[in-house]
Amino acid sequence: MSFVYEKLMGGKKGLIGFIILAALILVIFPLFLDSFRLNLVGKYLTYAFAAVSLVLLWGYGGILSLGQGIFFGLGGYAMAMFLKLEASSPENTAIQSTPGIPDFMDWNQITELPWFWEPFTSFTFTVLAVLIIPAAFAYLIGAAMFKRRVGGVYFAIITQVIAVILTVLIVGQQGLTGGINGITDLRTLNGWDITSDSAKNIFYFVNCILLLAVILASRVILTSKFGRILLAVRDKEDRVRFSGYDVANFKIFVFCFAAMISAIGGAMFTLQVGFMSPSFVGIVPSIEMVIFAAVGGRMSLIGAVYGTLLINFGKTTFSESFPEMWLFLIGGLFIAVVMLFPNGLAGLWDDYGHHITHKLRFITKGVSKLIPQSMLRKVEDTRS
Amino acid sequence: MNMLTNTDFTLSIEDLTVSFDGFKAVDNLNFYLDKNELHVVIGPNGAGKTTVLDLICGKTKATSGSIKFLNHELTGLSEHAIVRAGVGRKFQTPSIYENLTVLENLEVSYPYGRGVFGSLMFKRNEKVLNKINEIAKEIMLDHALDTEAGLLSHGQKQWLEIGMLLIQDPQLLMLDEPVAGMSVKEREQTAELLNKISQGRSVLVIEHDMEFVARIAHKVTVLHQGKILATGDMETVQNDPKVIEVYLGH
Known part of the structure; x- marks a missing residue:
């Protein structure tokens, strides 16, 4: 009897939490939600990738990134560029002065596809770009910061600044990026209509499975010696350094991994919502992602998913009736969680x-x- | 050329100086440490004791001079490289991972899987567990392997940190005030522990408690204003008029 109890409550506790989450998003939501609502939940779940990445980065690593929107955005834009090129075939864009290039380029008097758009005609390249470009960018930021031992508040501010710079860059380069409107009017993926209900349902399930896979991969990392070193670095960085570890490499790795996870979320966002814009890159979305993780419990991979869902359901419900109040409400909630329940929903549970x-x-x-x-x-x- | 300056010492510090904005915390220091030697550095506050340890382990960079460990120059190496060369250092306040168990603390300190991918692939096999058990027994914490380190008593935390160094089997062990805040009984046990672990390696200790120093030290060095005032066995040093003046004079 005690054996069963131990297995259920102790060793298998994590497994049960995982099964409940999987059942909720893979069975219960699809059974009880209509196609529109399910697509909405699918959109929320793409943010959950970023929230999960922050559990690794912030909860375990003690590295607060206020710029996960950067990587969410890079992943999303890479996917959007591929879809936009497919939607801009010469037949579809015959009325433009330069057919065959995205419409916003034509409006901005650009007559040739820019060099960095060229490779995004390949789907394989795009998938690799979604994974590798954000990780490579995170490596550059991470190597520059962590090797010089920049951390804490300074790191948070710098990531936030990079998020702003990227937003300004995207908005400013309208002809190359679609500007403030983003990349819109995405229709097909290798000829398959992505705006249909059936496509959206399939994307929902693909998204869920990727999210669960990401959670499992993160668990593998956290239960390895790497995970314990991550915690050790958070609590006593000097002790780890003077135990023979090059601490910066560990931080860089987890930052890159977190970037990659967030980017998968971004790419799935583009596929399910059908556009990508700078409003998912900047400060506000980046901070919202931190709030999702904080509310869910920054030490809980699964809690991060519930935190994301809860806040977004709240946002949709409240922002319809009290649009001005919502930001104050979420701000207040964030402060309350940090002060009263530092371990979030997972801690309460x-x-x-x-x-x-x-x-x-x-x-x-x-x-x-x-x-x-x-x-x-x-x-x-x-x-x- | 290099061969000429090679020595049999575990540690040889020559002409070491570090200045912070013109203030010389360590001033032209020459210091040698033999194998199997347990050497205690004493001195009044601000004498530069902790700075010397900081310089050896790479936490502070020397302005000039040389630190040779087993005839390898340490100045200019990064902290983790110095540790990997075989230098372990305990900090003044117990520096352990409070949220990890005693076992996990020792495991994180285990000198394999120190790279990113090495740590991802690291397996807690029998060899690792045997080593952890052996060290835990030595530091009298074998009954507390699954205890969260934050719950240990102050003295046990000090021992755990010593254990975290021992598991790396360093050739040079540096301990900054290892008995600070310990009870009389814990001090006795620590003295015993230090005598045991100084066999086969060199140990450099900073300590204030003279009774404790007398019990463990093979050799004592008195540091004052970044310079060596006296070196020798405890009795010689205690009877040195310069030392008496520094400790009692002003």
Whole structure:
């Protein structure tokens, strides 16, 4: 008996949490939500990639990045560039003065496809770009910062500044990037209509499976010695350094991995929502991602997903009725969580969850006692 | 050319100077440490004791001079390279990972899987566990392997940090005030521990507690204003008029 208890509550606790999350997003949501709502949840779940990346980076590594939007955006833009090129075939753009290039380029008197757009005609290249470009960019930032031992608040500010610079760059270079409107009017993926309900449903499931895979991969990292070194660096960086580790390399690695995860989320966002714009790159989305992770519990990979869902459901509900209030509300919530529940939803569950499960068990026991045994047997008979 | 300056010493510091904005915290220091030697550095506050350890382990960069460890120059190496060469250092306040268990603390300090990918592939096999158990027994924490390190007593934390160094089997072990905040009994146990671990390696200790110093030191050096005032066994040093003046004079 104690063996089962130990396995369920202790060793298998993580597994149960994972199965519940998988059942919720793979079975319950698709069963009970219509196509529109499901697509909306799918969009939220793309943000969850960034929230999960912040659990690794901020929760375990102690590295607060206020610029995960950079990587979300890079992933999203890479995918959008591919889809835009496909949507800009010479037949589709015959009315332009230069057919065969994206419409916003034509509006900006650009007559030739810029060199860095060329490779995005290949889907293989695009998928690799989604994974590698953000990681490479994170490597550059990480090597420049961590090797010089820039950390803490300074690192947070610098990532935020880079997010602003990238936004300004995208908005300013309208002819190359689509500017403030972003890259819109995306239609097909290798000839397959991505705006149809069936395509959106498929993307939803692909997105869920990728998210669950990312959580498992992150778990593998966190349960290895690397994960313990990450925690050790967060708590006593000098001790790790004077134990023979090159601390900067560990920070760079986790920063690159987090960037890659966020970028997958960005690419899935573009596929499900059908456009990408600078409003998903800058300060506000980057800070929102931190809030998702904080509310979910910055030490919990699964909590980050719930935090993301909760905040976004709240946002959709409240911002419809009280558009001005929403920002204050989310700001207040963030402060409250940090001050009162530093471990977020996951922490609350760890502290009070056993009360709920205990009560549930009590109730089900009571109910089963109220029902006469003969009736239960009858139900079983009719079933078989 | 290099051969001429090679020595049998584990550590030889020559003409070492570090100045912070003109203030010489360590001034033209010459210091030698033999194998199997347990050497204690004492001195009044601000004498430069901790700075010397900082210079050896690479935390502070020397302005001039040379630090040779087993005839390898350490000045200019990065901190982790110095550790990997075989120099371990305990900090003044116990510096352990409070959120990890004793076992995990020792495991993180285990000298394999120190690269990013090495640490991802690292397996907690029998060899690792045997080594951890052996060290845990030595530092009297074998009963507390699964305890979160933050819950240990102050003295146990000091031992754990010593254990985290021992598991790396360093040739030179540097301990900054290892018995600070310890009870009388813990001091005795620590003295015993230090005598045991100084076999087969060199140990450099900074300590204030004279009774403790007398018990463990093979050799004592008195540092004052970044310079060596006296070196020798405990009795010689204690009877040195210059030392008496520094400690009692002003």
